[in-house]
Amino acid sequence: MERPLDRLGRLCARRPWRTLVLWLLAAGVLLGVGQAAGSTFVNDFRVPGTESQEATDVARDHFPTFGVVSATVVWSAEEGSLQDPARQAAVRQMIEAMRGQPDVAAVDDPFPSPDGRAAMVNVDYEKELGELDGTHYERLREAAEPAQDAGLRVEFRGAVVDLGTEPTTSAAELVGVGAALLVLIIAFGSLAAAGLPLLVAGVGIVVGTAIVLLIGLIVDIPTSAPIIAVMLGLGAGIDYALFVLSRFRSILAHGEDKVRAAGHATAAAGHAVVFAGGTVVVAILGLSFAGIPFVGAMGVAGAVTVAVMVVAAITLLPALLGLLGHRVNALPVPKLTKRARASAGKPDDxxxxxxxxxxxxxxxxxxxxxxxxxxxxxxxxxxLSLRLGTPDDGIQPTRNTQRQAYDMIAEHYGPGWNAPLVITVTDTSEMGVNAFAGALATDPDVELVTPPTTSEDGEITLITAIPRYAPQDQEVSDLVHRIRDTIGPDSLASTGGTALVGGATAVVIDMADVVGKRLPWVILAVVGAGMVLLLFMFRxxxxxxxxxxxxxxxxxxxxxxxxxxxxxxxxxxxxxxxxxxxxxxxxxxxxxxxxxxxxxxxxxxxxxxxxxxxxxxxxxxxxxxxxxxxxxxxxxxxxxxxxxxxxxxxxxxxxxxxxxxxxxxxxxxxxxxxxxxxxxxxxxxxxxxxxxWRPGRKPAPRPAAIDGPADTPGTVGGEQDPESQRV
Missing domain, CATH: 1.20.1640 (Multidrug efflux transporter AcrB transmembrane fold)
Structure with a gap:
């Protein structure tokens, strides 16, 4: 591989402007197409093959409005009463405003808390999450202003709210890039050299993000995927450019011209970059074996970005090096430059x-x-004490409205209201439904069982069970498995019905179970692929x-x-x-x-x-x-x-x-x-x-360990001698 990489590096260094223009055109075109296509990132937490997914699919087949995108609005009276006429009028005004908003399908009637100090409603939307944006949450906030002016505390949670409060990474990126720049200045002693890896990584991030946007038109990409992709892209991109740039500066210091130095650096360090980056890409794509679509989509986003960084390190960087030549050491930092040149100038020491x-x-x-x-x-x-789950709104920063809504529901309704279990019963007979609901209500971990709701076609029944515990408590997981293993089969045995436990909490529990089962296979696939690549490289x-x-x-x-x-x-x-x-x-x-x-x-x-x-x-x-x-x-x-x-x-x-x-x-x-x-x-x-050792080859005699300075002359220290790198 060294020979084609050497030719590629020389070609890019010999025609730097052509290479740079191609990269900039690719970045502009891909980003423009991705944004024009209107691609968005959507959290799709489906877990195919699990009971919770089956429960959701069955319910949607018989209840057209089941599982629609929604937001929960909860309000409370910190002082005074909700029954105050002015406050009741403000709440009615808020609800009517929400009902009249674009894309809102329905708003429930207020559901008061047992203590009478809080109430909440669900706002259902008629569009899929990918068709909504942050303006829908802003409209909810605007509609709540009359209630807030009347002295009520109003908070929000749900998928629409998450969409409108997605975290930004600009500050994190600036801190990371700033720290990287400082380390690069110390390492190279030159502002020009320090800036090159950041420039290469920056262009790679733009191209990688644009490609991820285009992939989002085909598959659902989670909202966290671009952040993870940027994190990996910045780290890997700067590192890959650093390795190639270090080799280039060392070879240049030995008297090579800039084009040949760029070729040799790409052949030597670029060879390792390709294999290392290839290992990263193959390993991340191994997430496809997870059996969880959103995890696999995260892997695709990360793999694409890292792959772009590899290509940038062996094409864009050699072009910049060919353009700069010895000016790569421009804008020196005096004391740091002296130390860096001393290190690079005595490679045989x-x-x-x-x-x-x-x-x-x-x-x-x-x-x-x-x-x-x-x-x-x-x-x-x-x-050894690993416990899997999915943290909910209860661990968000206390300043977030989702966290405050979560805490209000737990305080006024009970912690289990944040962990409802939606159970699809394939039995509509009065005897079967009553038997199941009765057995469920007597479970010590169940706070409340809602009245059954039968579908219009009369084929299934939905029952919601409210646990006594918060979503992440082990008791909730035990309850889900108990319903599936004991309560459901025993109470419905006489009628032949089944009870499928679904809802967001059950999805989280099933996801943890799937990860526990699939993780060994993911490990096997990733380790196997990595070893094959290393065998191919080192034999x-x-x-x-x-x-x-x-x-x-x-x-x-x-x-x-x-x-x-x-x-x-x-x-x-x-x-x-x-x-x-x-x-x-x-x-x-x-x-x-x-x-x-x-x-x-x-x-x-x-x-x-x-x-x-x-x-x-x-x-x-x-x-x-x-x-x-x-x-x-x-x-x-x-x-x-x-x-x-x-x-x-x-x-x-x-x-x-x-x-x-x-x-x-x-x-x-x-x-x-x-x-x-x-x-x-x-x-x-x-x-x-x-x-x-290689199969079929007898190992060489084992020399004694080195106890002092090596006696054999000619080995290069800080970097390998450029003549030994020629392909």
Missing amino acids: ESGPTYRWGRHVQRHRVLYALLSTALLLALTAPV APVVALKAAVMTLLSIGVSFGVIIAMFQWGWGLDLLGIDKSVPVMSAVPMILFAVLFGLSMDYEVFLLSAVRESYDKDRDPHRAVVVGIGTTARVISAAAIIMACVFLSFVSVPETLIQMIGIGLATAVIMDATVIRMVLVPAVMSLLGNAAW
Whole structure:
């Protein structure tokens, strides 16, 4: 692959303006078409093959208005009474205004709370969620002004409200980009060089987002998917450009002309970028095995964006490098420039700290292997208490109207009113319905059972059960399974009917069950695909297996930190969350796929350097030291950048984004420090030549471990000698 990449890099560097124009045209056209087509992002939480989905489908077949898009409006009198004539008139005015709004199909009559201090209505819409926008929520707020002027507190929740209050990522992006720029300036000592990775990533984000918009015309893309795609795109795009740019500057410093340097850098670093990015893309696409459409759609959005970043790193960046040449070091920062040039200007110096560290780890390889493994396993231990769920409005920031509406309902109606179970009974006989409703009402975890509603065709009956507990409480999950396993079958046995438990709460429970069943298959598919790619690149089965195991360890640490923080509540106040929550069902799958790919980035870059040295002198111990010495500085900078980008998105007030951001940042930090700088060199030293064994080839004799500076001259330090990179 190096030869075609070398030609591609030279071609783009030789015709920079043509390449730049093509990229800018692609960005403009794709973004324009996507916006003109009116594509929107929609949360479709269907879980095919589950009972809750079957209950929803059956109910919709017999109740045309079942499951329509709606909003809940709840109001309360903090002081005085709801029965005040002025307040009653204001409420009537509010409801009439809502009934007259565009796209509103119906508004229920007010449903008062048992304590008489609150009431609520449902506002049903006649259009699908994708056909609505934030203006519908704004109209609800405007309609509520008379009630608020009368001294009532009015809050909102529901899909339409979520649509009108979607979190923005502009602040997070600015913080992430700012932190990345600072790290790049320190690494390169030049404002021009520091700005290039950000420019490449920025163009890639525009193109990737435009493609995701177009994909949204074909499949439903969740509202969180673009945020996750931007997060991954920024992190991966800056890192990929960083690796190619670092190699280009080193080769340029050795006297190569800018076109040849761009070609060699694309061949050397770009080769690793393609394989690393390919691993990320394949791993994320493995989410399609989840069996949950919205999880698979998130994978598609992330994979598309990362793929665009790979293409940008091997085409757009070489064009910019060919355009700038030695001006890539323009706008220097004096003190930082001196240090950066000293590092790049003496690539043969193996007395640097990273080389010394590599030799130190080799001398104590057994101890470091045991200690680092023990640390990683200890941080992974919380995984044993993993509990899946989907946090609801109850964990949103207290300033959000959805959270305030949730709390008002729990206070005045009871916590179970936020977790209604809508049960579809395929039996309309009086005996069967009464038997089921009676058995349901006697369950100790059921607060209320609503009167049965029979469809016009007389084929099914709907019954709503209100639990005594909040949606995320284990008792609600136990109740759902008890209805399915015991209450329904026992009470309907004589009539032959069935009871299908549905509703949003049941969907969440079924999603957790599906994730528990499918996660092993997703892991198998992702790990298998990753190992195949590594085998294709290095042709070393032991290295591929070792890489998979190391990656699983970093993923385990990520899961452990998320569980300790969100499920156990450690440090949640830092995020503005006032109570612990279960891990969102989609998070383990998304994190595993993304982290497996991203962890392979550093594995590929490190092992590429190790393999290059090993192929020269067949000394596995020295190859490990050279690999660490030549990549540690760049990998560290890349890891800091990626961690800063991921952590910046924790400011987005959405639990899914916060969990993924913290999980990704944790894994990247641990991967670039404990794993790449300690465990990998220790294990590679223990394996020796066996690490590079190929089937049918006898391993080379195992040299002694390196205890001091290497005696073999000619090995390049900070970067590989450009002549050795020529294809």
